[in-house]
Amino acid sequence: MTSVAPAKKLVIIGSGIIGLCSAFHLLRQDWEITIVSSDPADDTTACGSAGAIAIAQVFPASEPGLGLKVPRWLLDPLGPLSIRPGHMPKLMGWLVKFLAAGTSARVEASTRALASLMAPARNHHFELIKEINAQHLLRQNGNLWLYHSERSRNKDAKQWAMRKQLGIKFSAVNKEQILEREPALGPGAHCGYFIPDWCHYIDPQALLANLADYLRNAGVTFVQDTVGGFEFVDERPVAALGENGSKFKFDACLVAAGAHSARLSAQLGDSFPLESERGYNTMLPSTGLDIKTYLTFEEHFVLTPMARGLRIGGAAEFAGLDAPPNYARSKALLKLARRYLPDLNDEGGTQWMGHRPSTPDSLPVISRSTEFSNIYYGFGHGHIGLTLGPTTGRLLSQLIGEDTPDIPLSPFGIDRYS
Ligand SMILES: Cc1cc2nc3c(=O)[nH]c(=O)nc-3n(C[C@H](O)[C@H](O)[C@H](O)COP(=O)(O)OP(=O)(O)OC[C@H]3O[C@@H](n4cnc5c(N)ncnc54)[C@H](O)[C@@H]3O)c2cc1C
Numbered sequence: 001m002t003s004v005a006p007a008k009k010l011v012i013i014g015s016g017i018i019g020l021c022s023a024f025h026l027l028r029q030d031w032e033i034t035i036v037s038s039d040p041a042d043d044t045t046a047c048g049s050a051g052a053i054a055i056a057q058v059f060p061a062s063e064p065g066l067g068l069k070v071p072r073w074l075l076d077p078l079g080p081l082s083i084r085p086g087h088m089p090k091l092m093g094w095l096v097k098f099l100a101a102g103t104s105a106r107v108e109a110s111t112r113a114l115a116s117l118m119a120p121a122r123n124h125h126f127e128l129i130k131e132i133n134a135q136h137l138l139r140q141n142g143n144l145w146l147y148h149s150e151r152s153r154n155k156d157a158k159q160w161a162m163r164k165q166l167g168i169k170f171s172a173v174n175k176e177q178i179l180e181r182e183p184a185l186g187p188g189a190h191c192g193y194f195i196p197d198w199c200h201y202i203d204p205q206a207l208l209a210n211l212a213d214y215l216r217n218a219g220v221t222f223v224q225d226t227v228g229g230f231e232f233v234d235e236r237p238v239a240a241l242g243e244n245g246s247k248f249k250f251d252a253c254l255v256a257a258g259a260h261s262a263r264l265s266a267q268l269g270d271s272f273p274l275e276s277e278r279g280y281n282t283m284l285p286s287t288g289l290d291i292k293t294y295l296t297f298e299e300h301f302v303l304t305p306m307a308r309g310l311r312i313g314g315a316a317e318f319a320g321l322d323a324p325p326n327y328a329r330s331k332a333l334l335k336l337a338r339r340y341l342p343d344l345n346d347e348g349g350t351q352w353m354g355h356r357p358s359t360p361d362s363l364p365v366i367s368r369s370t371e372f373s374n375i376y377y378g379f380g381h382g383h384i385g386l387t388l389g390p391t392t393g394r395l396l397s398q399l400i401g402e403d404t405p406d407i408p409l410s411p412f413g414i415d416r417y418s
Helices: 017-026 066-075 085-100 104-118 121-131 150-155 157-165 175-181 204-217 258-267 328-340 382-400
Strands: 008-013 031-037 081-083 143-147 171-174 191-195 199-201 221-224 227-233 236-242 247-249 252-255 275-284 294-297 301-306 309-318 350-358 365-368 375-379
Touching (some): 008 017, 008 247, 017 031, 017 375, 017 382, 066 081, 121 382, 150 191, 171 175, 175 191, 204 221, 227 258, 252 258, 258 350, 258 375, 275 328, 294 328, 301 328, 309 328, 328 350, 350 382, 365 382
Parallel strands (some): 008 031, 008 252, 081 309
Antiparallel strands (some): 171 191, 227 236, 236 247, 275 350, 294 301, 301 309
16 A cells, blocks of 8 residues: 655745735645735735736836935925834835945846846736636736826936837827827826736736635635744744744745745844835725726826726835824825826725835845745735736745746845845
8 A cells, every 4th residue: 555645734924915826836736735824815915006017117116316316205295205204213224225226237137137027927917817717807908107298208218218128018109199098187198108018907806815715725724823933843943833822834934924024034044124115095986087097107106997996006105014004195196196187086085005015126035045945935026016926926836846947036035135
């Protein structure tokens, strides 16, 4: 009689898009998978996101000359950036690294690394939604990227030239062409670009819920608990410890806890500078406007036409993980949207805040631990975690399964700031 060895146990900490997509790819390997998460999958960051498969977002946030723009942004109540003064002492170390990542050479290297992840991202989404039967949630209507004037468009000329070099498709549009696509837009939108391959989800929460259901049906166990630490045997981590005394034994563990991940990685010997870059949205159920295209505005906010209304999203607020939301940020976004959509009806709007897990160089961590061969990390996807979820999940499954990753992972190591 042959005896079958029991499947090895894999614990994934976090049921966000990164944890779920990793589990999705790891189903092809022989693991007994448990996902331990403080929040249910349909209440994680991607659910409140702008829903974009943001294929043209290949630039890190830090760039040459940013230091000069920041004071102006901080003083403008409608500006894209805010920092709570009380958080400044904690933020300083991250900020120094962030500004250091903005040299021309480092921006070029980070852009190429991000572009390597971005290139297959759209196809990875197509594969995922086909398998989980969620094609109805995706719209392939492109993105109109809008500017007030030729002058402001020209300020971004370098980035558009780089996009062209990287093979990202787009075409210039004038006012008439913009209005032809989106007649509801007012006089604010003067010119821009249309990016045809950009897609968006009309209900990101339903995507996460569908994916979690698919995983559950495939045998993945979900447990709602917060991991506070790890158990070590012979100086090797063997279990994640829940706050209420539960113990989740593992042969291998993937930390995919979004903006909370660095609290856990530090306990495993890997310190990493990770910040919560808080973003806001307002969901408007009945705007009275018929908008079909995802819209990006030069003031750093976006509009997504979704199944349950129009979502206005954006803002970058540094206030840490625990401070209460400041919904004045959502109101500021609404005010900006009115510049372009003067007839916008905002009755019944609901506001939301979420934590983007942000690294100083805007590159995610897709990595094995420096200390332990059974610990892996998938976090730090900042503004593009929904976009890169399926790609990161695939890469992590290759790393965990000891296959050669499709994309070189050296730029995404946990050790790059040690
Ligand atoms: C306003 C806004 C708009 C955005 N728009 C887009 C967009 O259009 N396109 C795009 O690609 N990206 C977008 N993003 C970014 C994207 O949403 C994130 O990068 C992504 O959702 C992060 O996913 P994650 O799985 O890493 O983390 P999360 O979704 O935050 O999930 C982390 C998980 O870890 C769990 N957790 C945390 N700590 C613990 C612990 N100690 N123990 C157990 N569980 C724990 C949490 O409960 C949660 O389940 C947007 C973000 C914001 C805020």
